[in-house]
Amino acid sequence: MKPIYERLTGAEMVVYAAKFMFERFLTDAAGGNISLKKGNTIYISPTLAGTNYHWEIGTEDVVSGSVDDLDSLLEHPRFTREGLSHIAIYKAFPYVQSIVHAHPKYINPFVAVSKPIPALMNSAKYFGSMQYHKESAPFSQEQADSIVEILRTQEDVMKRKAAAVLMPRHGIILASQNNMMVTLDCLERINNNAFAVLAQKLID
Numbered sequence: 001m002k003p004i005y006e007r008l009t010g011a012e013m014v015v016y017a018a019k020f021m022f023e024r025f026l027t028d029a030a031g032g033n034i035s036l037k038k039g040n041t042i043y044i045s046p047t048l049a050g051t052n053y054h055w056e057i058g059t060e061d062v063v064s065g066s067v068d069d070l071d072s073l074l075e076h077p078r079f080t081r082e083g084l085s086h087i088a089i090y091k092a093f094p095y096v097q098s099i100v101h102a103h104p105k106y107i108n109p110f111v112a113v114s115k116p117i118p119a120l121m122n123s124a125k126y127f128g129s130m131q132y133h134k135e136s137a138p139f140s141q142e143q144a145d146s147i148v149e150i151l152r153t154q155e156d157v158m159k160r161k162a163a164a165v166l167m168p169r170h171g172i173i174l175a176s177q178n179n180m181m182v183t184l185d186c187l188e189r190i191n192n193n194a195f196a197v198l199a200q201k202l203i204d
Contacts, residue, residue, distance in 0.1 A: 010038035011059035022055035027102040033080040046078040088144035098180040103171040106194035124193035162186035
């Protein structure tokens with residue numbers, strides 16, 4: 001049997017990722033966004049997918065456009081609010097294949113106060129000390145540029161697994177040279193590690 005990513009179209013993979021993330025508390029109804037590159041096409045979740053649909057989206061809801069004309073996606077009426085960051089990442093790192101922005105249940109307490117997330121679990125040590133982007137307006141080009149600036153220092157991680165940037169009082173964004181399944185795996189590893197850090201305080 002082929003891996004899930006090979007069995008699904010680009011739009012179907014976005015739909016799968018949306019359901020996976022919401023059901024596993026890797027994002028919430030307040031938002032997040034998902035995009036991937038397949039062939040010469042970028043596929044991205046629509047705006048307000050969490051708020052309006054609780055991530056129950058279909059392939060017909062997925063926004064798509066040519067990798068050669070990323071700016072045209074900005075004109076789509078359902079282009080996601082966080083899309084500037086996705087476009088900036090694809091432009092800066094043409095090899096990137098998948099991007100996820102999320103509000104994970106156990107990462108949220110850390111980003112709410114801009115605290116680091118120590119790597120307790122072996123599965124999280126790969127990501128090292130994740131950095132916060134500098135304070136900037138949500139959904140802005142300044143935020144997108146700040147994220148790209150941090151990712152430039154993590155290209156080795158981005159090429160092997162997925163690199164993550166923490167977003168002050170907001171969430172997390174990951175980018176990867178690999179397919180969406182790898183990016184989802186990394187997101188859950190980081191979230192599980194955040195839970196372990198929080199739970200350790202109860203055990204102690």
